[in-house]
Amino acid sequence: MPQAAGLGVTKARSAVTIGAFTAVYFVLMWCSGMLGFFGPAFMFVGWIVGLLLNGSVVMLMLVRSRMFGTLTIAGGVVAFLMVVTGHAWVTIPVTLILGFLGDLIARGGGYVSAPRNIAAYMLFSLWMIGPLAPIFFAPDPYYEDVASQMGQDYADAMRALFSPAVIGGWVVVAMIVACIGGLIGRFLLRKHFAKAGVA
Numbered sequence: 001m002p003q004a005a006g007l008g009v010t011k012a013r014s015a016v017t018i019g020a021f022t023a024v025y026f027v028l029m030w031c032s033g034m035l036g037f038f039g040p041a042f043m044f045v046g047w048i049v050g051l052l053l054n055g056s057v058v059m060l061m062l063v064r065s066r067m068f069g070t071l072t073i074a075g076g077v078v079a080f081l082m083v084v085t086g087h088a089w090v091t092i093p094v095t096l097i098l099g100f101l102g103d104l105i106a107r108g109g110g111y112v113s114a115p116r117n118i119a120a121y122m123l124f125s126l127w128m129i130g131p132l133a134p135i136f137f138a139p140d141p142y143y144e145d146v147a148s149q150m151g152q153d154y155a156d157a158m159r160a161l162f163s164p165a166v167i168g169g170w171v172v173v174a175m176i177v178a179c180i181g182g183l184i185g186r187f188l189l190r191k192h193f194a195k196a197g198v199a
Contacts, residue, residue: 071100
């Protein structure tokens, strides 16, 4: 863990940091995702809110942990919880891969480079495509499951909205929103958390 050398950052402390911030990340993501109960279109609203709020969480987590594997571990935990709560299994490999790639980006800046950490967060945030992946290779079973949970009208509305083109466009929008969330997080990190001695 060369990036943390001399900075008082230990593996034990990093593990605690990752666990705590992952819990906050999941709660914020889950709560914002509840907006989807108002209709399929509100799923996008919930994701946007979650991306904006969690920018600060991830920026602070990266600076506090400074350990390679931070995003991979956090992503693995989040993906596991998503699968346990009924989402597609493919969420796990997708999230682990994106978390690992995000770690590679953040490690290049020692986990303290704002541009690299924001870029890592942007890439990592695309894990939310994982739960939607069955739409591309098994749409009928996917929407049958949605109908069993949310009703047939909801499933039909979601099928009409979530076309491959819309999902592809959402990937671009998600990265832009994640960038904004990361910038907000970095601003708060410098203006408030650093002064309070948290960062």
